[in-house]
Amino acid sequence: xxxxxxxxxxxxxxxxxxxxxxxxxxxxxxxxxxxxxxxxxxxxxxxxxxxxxxxxxxxxxxxxxxxxxxxxxxxxxxxxxxxxxxxxxxxxxxxxxxxxxxxxxxxxxxxxxxxxxxxxxxxxxxxxxxxxxxxxxxxxxxxxxxxxxxxxxxxxxxxxxxxxxxxxxxxxxxxxxxxxxxxxxxxxxxxxxxxxxxxxxxxxxxxxxxxxxxxxxxxxxxxxxxxxxxxxxxxxxxxxxxxxxxxxxxxxxxxxxxxxxxxxxxxxxxxxxxxxxxxxxxxxxxxxxxxxxxxxxxxxxxxxxxxxxxxxxxxxxxxxxxxxxxxxxxxxxxxxxxxxxxxxxxxxxxxxxxxxxxxxxxxxxxxxxxxxxxxxxxxxxxxxxxxxxxxxxxxxxxxxxxxxxxxxxxxxxxxxxxxxxxxxxxxxxxxxxxxxxxxxxxxxxxxxxxxxxxxxxxxxxxxxxxxxxxxxxxxxxxxxxxxxxxxxxxxxxxxxxxxxxxxxxxxxxxxxxxxxxxxxxxxxxxxxxxxxxxxxxxxxxxxxxxxxxxxxxxxxxxxxxxxxxxxxxxxxxxxxxxxxxxxxxxxxxxxxxxxxxxxxxxxxxxxxxxxxxxxxxxxxxx
Numbered sequence: 243x244x245x246x247x248x249x250x251x252x253x254x255x256x257x258x259x260x261x262x263x264x265x266x267x268x269x270x271x272x273x274x275x276x277x278x279x280x281x282x283x284x285x286x287x288x289x290x291x292x293x294x295x296x297x298x299x300x301x302x303x304x305x306x307x308x309x310x311x312x313x314x315x316x317x318x319x320x321x322x323x324x325x326x327x328x329x330x331x332x333x334x335x336x337x338x339x340x341x342x343x344x345x346x347x348x349x350x351x352x353x354x355x356x357x358x359x360x361x362x363x364x365x366x367x368x369x370x371x372x373x374x375x376x377x378x379x380x381x382x383x384x385x386x387x388x389x390x391x392x393x394x395x396x397x398x399x400x401x402x403x404x405x406x407x408x409x410x411x412x413x414x415x416x417x418x419x420x421x422x423x424x425x426x427x428x429x430x431x432x433x434x435x436x437x438x439x440x441x442x443x444x445x446x447x448x449x450x451x452x453x454x455x456x457x458x459x460x461x462x463x464x465x466x467x468x469x470x471x472x473x474x475x476x477x478x479x480x481x482x483x484x485x486x487x488x489x490x491x492x493x494x495x496x497x498x499x500x501x502x503x504x505x506x507x508x509x510x511x512x513x514x515x516x517x518x519x520x521x522x523x524x525x526x527x528x529x530x531x532x533x534x535x536x537x538x539x540x541x542x543x544x545x546x547x548x549x550x551x552x553x554x555x556x557x558x559x560x561x562x563x564x565x566x567x568x569x570x571x572x573x574x575x576x577x578x579x580x581x582x583x584x585x586x587x588x589x590x591x592x593x594x595x596x597x598x599x600x601x602x603x604x605x606x607x608x609x610x611x612x613x614x615x616x617x618x619x620x621x622x623x624x625x626x627x628x629x630x631x632x633x634x635x636x637x638x639x640x641x642x643x644x645x646x647x648x649x650x651x652x653x654x655x656x657x658x659x660x661x662x663x664x665x666x667x668x669x670x671x672x673x674x675x676x677x678x679x680x681x682x683x684x685x686x687x688x689x690x691x692x693x694x695x696x697x698x699x700x701x702x703x704x705x706x707x708x709x710x711x712x713x714x715x716x717x718x719x720x721x722x723x724x725x726x727x728x729x730x731x732x733x734x735x736x737x738x739x740x741x742x743x744x745x746x747x748x749x750x751x752x753x754x755x756x757x758x759x760x761x762x763x764x765x766x767x768x769x770x771x772x773x774x775x776x777x778x779x780x781x782x783x784x785x786x787x788x789x790x791x792x793x794x795x796x797x798x799x800x801x802x803x804x805x806x807x808x809x810x811x812x813x814x815x816x817x818x819x820x821x822x823x824x825x826x827x828x829x830x831x832x833x834x835x836x837x838x839x840x841x842x843x844x845x846x847x848x849x850x851x852x853x854x855x856x857x858x859x860x861x862x863x864x
Contacts, residue, residue: 304653313638314646321418328410339404346396353392357385364388368395376433376677381440390432398427418637434676442684449686456686464682473699476691482700483857486693487528489540491856493553494844495580499564499572501553501858502580504843508543511837514588515618516548517830518581520574520598523554526700526861529780530595532693536786538823545827546837548585552577552598554702556863559655562706566601566715569708570729574605582616583848585841589618591830595783596754597712599625603736604722608729610738619833621744621826623783624754627736628723628761629716633752639717648710656703694784723765736765743770744829746822748782757808763799771798771829774812775822787821794822 306315329335353367363383370377377391405420432438436446436454445453463475480486491505519539521527530551531539542549552573557564564572574592581590594602599622606620626632651657681687704712721727725735743766747756756774763770775782775794785792795815799805806814818825844852 300649300652304650314643317642321415324411324415325419328408354389379441387440453686457683460682477696477699480693480696487531487857489531492843492852493854493858494850494852501860502577503551503856505549507840509546512546512548512840513834514838515834516585517591518550520594520602522596522598527553529697550581553860555860556702557705562655564705565707566711580850583845591619592617593621595623603627606739607734607736617741620741623746624779626754626758627765629720631758633755644713651706657709737767739766740768746773748777750778753779760808768801785821793819
């Protein structure tokens with residue numbers, strides 16, 4: 243018989259009396275379920291014309307959103323209007339830009355002349371940014387290609403000057419215009435075209451044009467897969483449960499939102515405190531259980547820990563009304579009740595990754611507010627609590643854009659995973675779009691698929707109500723960091739958290755910039771160990787021992803210590819070579835008791851009978 247939501251103090255104390263019911267004031271008359279009762283005399287029938295007009299607007303907006311990849315034309319027009327109007331009334335800025343253009347053209351002309359006189363090579367007049375590897379090949383240093391790419395970089399630099407530093411333009415509009423202009427310029431990069439790319443031309447001569455034939459074949463194969471809704475080439479070699487997500491375990495609990503996996507012990511004894519991992523529901527959970535050699539779950543079990551993992555359901559239109567509180571109540575708290583039933587005599591190490599870390603922050607604060615002390619420690623992986631500096635992802639999060647996305651989700655009942663994946667690709671277009679086009683379509687080469695890339699292609703959806711609340715309450719209003727976020731109708735404060743915190747940031751994170759994650763120091767009044775690792779939002783977390791080129795910095799701040807800013811922290815924290823995983827497990831061990839006999843898989847006497855083998859059924863949902 244399938245398990246249902248477990249009863250327990252946490253779920254019942256934090257959950258509202260009636261699901262999705264409005265909260266009552268002390269003077270409000272309530273019904274048996276605690277929901278407010280409105281006198282019938284004050285009820286006004288809805289205006290049919292008003293409802294029709296709202297529905298028509300939503301239909302138009304959702305249809306337009308499909309054409310614009312979810313970007314609001316109104317928001318973009320507002321940003322460019324703000325920039326253009328202020329630039330038009332800034333003659334000094336215009337004169338400075340004209341002067342810069344003249345000087346750049348003079349620098350380029352001088353460089354071209356020197357290049358011709360020196361036989362085709364000379365020192366560049368402008369160098370690409372360190373992260374820009376498009377022009378790193380030696381072929382780009384020969385004339386005329388050195389002149390072509392330097393002309394492009396000079397134009398890119400001029401446009402950066404033209405879109406920034408204009409008095410009166412709002413900071414967000416400035417960032418939107420600068421980012422969008424840079425993206426448009428990247429489309430015209432000489433690296434993207436055969437005639438202006440010396441590396442692709444050399445390859446064409448060497449192969450007699452076979453590379454272009456292979457590139458065309460790659461293009462048609464990719465186009466066909468996209469049109470049929472199929473995943474990229476090579477993902478078929480990484481099947482869930484066969485090639486990835488293979489750590490042994492059992493699904494011991496299931497409700498309408500999650501399956502809870504308990505992994506089998508890999509050692510004769512384990513730490514008494516179990517680990518409960520809350521992954522982000524924007525992607526499948528198994529990024530933390532990829533191939534055996536880079537599975538964090540596998541690593542933890544071999545270090546003597548009992549590990550539980552939440553596997554989120556991939557929501558459909560039927561789940562459109564699931565909100566943030568449902569994810570807290572049916573997700574984390576229901577899972578914690580199950581963990582407590584299986585390991586009743588120990589507190590739990592809670593771990594949250596990305597959006598799962600944000601949810602865990604709210605849950606830990608709500609539990610602390612209500613006197614629920616079942617958490618032994620709290621760990622965050624690339625997670626944010628304050629969204630005021632959340633990187634380029636926040637560029638397009640404003641009232642216009644959120645309203646536009648809400649209308650798109652209103653029609654579908656969810657935000658499609660492909661729409662979110664496209665947004666993340668735009669943030670790193672040089673790495674994820676243009677470099678791929680050059681390699682696969684101009685050079686005719688296929689990059690080998692790996693487990694992390696296959697996982698990245700396994701996108702999920704997000705319910706209408708939850709994603710709307712997430713964008714409005716967290717991104718727009720920053721309610722969680724500023725003490726206005728409500729759980730069970732009452733606001734929570736992150737300063738109530740007293741369990742020790744271990745927080746991980748990654749140096750090249752485009753989703754949760756490490757300086758944003760670092761704000762956990764300001765938002766909590768407990769011991770915080772912060773670790774900064776090399777890599778990005780995903781690859782920096784999947785950083786198994788033996789991974790080449792990995793290093794990290796770590797420093798602990800006690801609750802009573804004075805605050806230091808991120809730059810001072812980075813200068814002070816010692817750097818260590820290798821994976822950060824052993825550092826974290828050592829910290830967990832230091833906050834755990836002596837090893838004991840592993841608990842059984844499930845707790846049938848409490849209603850947690852094993853249902854099926856890991857990875858379960860929810861992760862298999864398309």
